[in-house]
Amino acid sequence: MGHEIYLDNAATTPVHPGVAEAVMECMLHDFGNPSSLHRMGLRAEKKLKEARERIALALGVDAEGVFFTSGGTEANNLAIIGTALARKREGRHCITTQIEHPSVLNTFKYLEKEGWEVTYLPVNRDGVVSPDDVRRAIRPDTVLVSIMHVNNEIGSIQPIQEIGRLLKAQGNSPVFHVDAVQSFGKLDIKPVQWGIDLLSISGHKIHAPKGIGALYMRKGVKIHPLQWGGGQERGVRSGTENMPGIVGFGEAVRWLEEVDRDYLYRLKGILVAELTEKVPWAVINGPPPEKGAPHILSVSFPGIRGEVMLHALEEKGVYVGTGSACSSRRGHMSHVLEAIGAKKDVAQGAIRLSLSYLNTEDEMRQAARIIEQCVKELEGFVRR
Incomplete structure (x- = not known):
């Protein structure tokens, strides 16, 4: 097999070489516990502070509002359950999509x-929720609204700024949580200006190691901790900090400051143009490519099951996904494609191509050629 092309970056990204070096340095030399009072502990505490400040700077928030977690899943759980428990006397109604x-x-x-x-709000065929639907769903006992910024399967971008504005216009406004795992590092997101109270991010989606994430919490917002221990992260998330992961997270964010944010859209444009020319009957799921996230493209080849296409591409060195990596092994129809009204054969034929800053323009052209080749081979097999 020749050069492999990795296009499953929405599931996880390869660790950037500079990030790997920083992680190794931390594990071998700066391995102290940041709670220890000796020199090694103080050195670790300094690195912890630097990473927190780097992430806060990228979000445009105060560093004391950034709390490290084990990843995006824990950050989401902490935000949602923590808010529900903290505000259960005010109401027990929540809104999501x-x-x-x-x-x-x-x-x-x-x-x-x-x-x-x-309340689970519907979305339109592009996978976008209506702010008016959010407004109509709010009740006096609504304590939390949780809406993702970018959908992990089809790349739809939610109108977070508009939703934040309408929530703040409410008298006793609900807490606004945003899952920004797929948008952080790819799109601008401004928690303070957009009225976001809680925001989840993850390291392994931006070329940092797995097992590290963070929750931003606006000053004044209260959440109930989900675990108890030594009081690390100011009591919000106890447990000895994952210093190699935190250092790697901070280094990945530092590296992202130097990248060209338009690069992913250029890659996606090349990929879409090549696919449209080579397989004109392919179906793009969700928003038009230019209106979706820069790194996610969901495309279906009706009549060819997505997992069959995935393995055919794998045999030729192209790695793609079929949806959320957290649930794609279960084999049921994607809840996202179902929500946007995709027909059964379209939903079953979907694959997800997701890009990173480490991909190249030539890889986009090669991938399109290989996809065309696999489609022709599989079409012939289906006809037989």
Whole structure:
């Protein structure tokens, strides 16, 4: 097999070489516990502070509002359950959308079992929720609204700024949580200006290691901790900090400051143009490519199952996804494609191509050629 082309970056990204070096340095030389009072501990504490400040700077928030977690899933759980528990005397109604990541949807399903009521808002064919629907769903007992910034399967971008504005116009406004795992590092997001109270991000989506994430919490917002221990992260998330992961997260954010944010859209444009020319009957799911996230493209080849296409491409060195990596192994129809009204054969034929800053323009052209080749081979097999 020749050069491999990795196009499953929405599932996870390769660790950037500079990030790997920083992580290794931390593990071998700066391995102290930041809670220790000796020199090694103080050195670790300094690195912890630097990473927190780097992430805060990228978000345009105060560093004391950034709390490290084990990843995006924990950040989402902490935001949702933590808010529900902290505000249960004010109300037990929450609002989200039908196309959220499983770490959000399944957390709300848990709350429903515990006595909360959840409204799951629909989206249009582009996978976008209506701010008017959000406004109409708000009740006096609504304590939390949780809406993702970028959908992980089809790349739809939600009108977060408009939703934040309308929520703040409410008298006793609900807490506004945004899952920004897929948008952080790719799109601008401004928690303070957009009225976001809680925001989840993850390291392994931006070329940092797995097992590290963060939750931004606006000053004055209260959440109930989900675990108890030594009081690290100011009591919000106890447990000895994952210093190699935190250092890697900070280094990845530092590297992203230097990249050209338009690069991903250029890559996506090349990929779409090549695919449209080579396989004109392919169906693009969700928003028009130029209106979606710069790094996610969902495309279907009706008549060819997505997992069959995935493995055919894998045999030729191209790695893609079929949806959320957290749930794609279960084999059921994508809840996201179902929510946007995709026909069964379209939904079953979907693959997700997701890009990173480490991909190249030539890889986009090569991938399109290989996809065309696989489609022709599989079409012939289906006809036989």
